[in-house]
Amino acid sequence: MDLNDLLHRHQVALMRAASAATNEARESHDGTARCYETKIETVRSILGASGRMVAA
Template sequence: MDLNDLLHRHQVALMRAATATTSQARQSHDGTARCYETKIETLRTMLGASGRMVAA
């Protein structure tokens, strides 16, 4: 998975969390977004990118 794909999936998870109709669904999507954040940070480090993601 490349960085753009990870960023896209992270954004989709955040949007799904924001529109979730139950707290369980919101927590699930938030957890998915956090997993993508970790993968994104790891890949950015491997690529030598500076800076960290900032939660909205």
């Protein structure tokens, strides 16, 4: 999975969390987004990119 795919999946998880019908669904999608954040930071580190992801 490349960085663009990870960024896309992260954004989709955030959008799903924002529109979730239940707290359980929101928490699940938030958890998925956090997992992608970790993977994104790892890939960025490997590529030598600077900066961390910042929640809006």
